[in-house]
Amino acid sequence: MSAPVTPAIPVVPDRLRAEVRDAAARLEDLVAALPAPAERGPDQRALAAEAHERARAARRRLLAVQADRLGREVVGPGRYRSLTDMAYDLADIVPGLAPSRAEMEVERGRRQSAKEGLEVDQGIVYSALFGSSVGVDLLRSQRSPTADACARLPEFQRTAVLEMSVVSVRRTDGVAEITVANERYLNAEDAVLGHELEVAVDLALLDPGVRVGLVRGGVMKHPRYAGRRVFCPGINLTLLCAGQIPFLGFVLQREVGYLSKIRRGLWDPGQADDPAARGGKPWVAVIDEFAIGGGLQLMLTFDYVISSDTAYFTLPAAREGIVPGAANLRLGRALGARLARQMLLGGRRIDARDPLATLLCDAVVGEDAVDGAVERAVRALDSPAVVANRHMLTASEEPEDQFRSYVAEFAEVQARRLYSPDVLHRLEQQWTKRQH
Known part of the structure; x- marks a missing residue:
């Protein structure tokens, strides 16, 4: 009689989730040790940007293999759920994958040019979700009545x-x-x-x-x-x-x-x-x-x-x-x-x-x-x-799939543009004018 087959353990997804958590924790420690974004010098900004990109690279590796599964966990069939609420659910499912509700509360208290740029991480997540097999279901969920x-x-x-x-x-x-x-x-x-x-x-x-x-x-x-x-x-x-x-x-x-x-x-x-x-x-x-x-x-x-x-x-x-x-x-x-x-x-x-x-x-x-x-x-x-x-x-x-593909690309491109140096410089100039 043959021995029972032991189910394969999803080692890679578990390891990737751990990488996301660890990279996000290191980023959090660094940010806590630095001044607020608007008060950082050039070297400090570069240090924070490098840590952000390391954390984003870990998120991408996880999303490349688990976007379908994560999407199915948060997209509610037949009922409306906002993109914001689903993002917070993802932050609970995989800590560090998306900004938490508490982190976004802090961001909301800052002007655009003084934010940490956590919305870029939301753009990365939704780019992957819209680009996955659950993308069409995600689109349709947003056409449910509020x-x-x-x-x-x-x-x-x-x-x-x-x-x-x-x-x-x-x-x-x-x-x-x-x-x-x-x-x-x-x-x-x-x-x-x-x-x-x-x-x-x-x-x-x-x-x-x-x-x-x-x-x-x-x-x-x-x-x-x-x-x-x-x-x-x-x-x-x-x-x-x-x-x-x-x-x-x-x-x-x-x-x-x-x-x-x-x-x-x-x-x-x-x-x-x-x-x-x-x-x-x-x-x-x-x-x-x-x-x-x-x-x-x-x-x-x-x-x-x-x-x-x-x-x-x-x-x-x-x-x-x-x-x-x-x-x-x-x-x-x-x-x-x-x-x-x-x-x-x-x-x-x-x-x-x-x-x-x-x-x-x-x-x-x-x-x-x-x-x-x-x-x-x-x-x-x-x-x-x-x-x-x-x-x-x-x-x-x-066609619906053409629009889905466009939104998947738009999600990250637009999020990054909203935090790009040229846009932030222009907004900072407007902010300064309003203070005088």
Whole structure:
């Protein structure tokens, strides 16, 4: 009789987890012995950077063999879990793999140029997770409705209105009109705006009484734009400078959260076998004044875009030093490769009256003609056939796996750009100006 077979012990993963823990512990000891990041001299910064990279190399070796398994441990089937919460779970499962909640609390108290740069480690982890076999499930989990939206849905269905601090949504005749009114910052994007916009998008998609979604900027009180609507000037650079734009909670979450929900609809595992149920709903955007940076990124997810004839469009991300979300993936389809490069790399501006604007907008009208253009667009899109065809267009233009692959690359590239010397130098200059 043969001896029983002893199961193989996963020596390599255990050893790699120990390497991650040990490298993170050594890094922690070093950082504790050094001054705060903003007070370090050149030699101290170099010493810390070297220790960070050693710890990151250990994380990469572990993720190369265990990203699939770790992803399955944190991605909850059929329910929404934020990228931030999953990252904290990973920090508990493998200490040192990702920054802990306590470590990130300390980081949040520092301006961007004075942080330790722990969000780079979050970017490395999510790059591996999105690039693994669990990547598609991770993407789909972020298209589940948020708990906040699910809690607010009954009241919204009853009243047809939801007012939040900077975003509101109102249902009228099958149209969910979402108004963004972050007046203090002229509708610049931040974590609060991002969360509320995602809740509003969720409600529009969850409510069977909504057939078409509409997004427009609210009326501003800023002296320069008083009494006029503004769409979006992109990321809130004031808050980014102050270190209050979270990488996971906003920068990455918006790409796989409400932007993906507008483009692809909600993900419901119970309807996964019904393609018609995956088509989402058609969306209209109205661009007043400008769509800059993140505003233009948002434009690229809509089915129909109406612009006032005085508006303009630009992507200054290269000048700011960062990556403009998924615009690098999508803009070339709209404009062609050469013009897309001029906007992405050179910051070229396109005015609404420029013939090239027809590649970005479906209708360019005078201010007094916007309401009529909206009514016509909504009427044209209010059809079950539109839902089916937009689903097929998205499937052909941007297959889910193509987007997953892009996000996997974006996760680390963008995290590193947010902590690169040129970006931090620019932000430090802005910080200094605000102190005087």
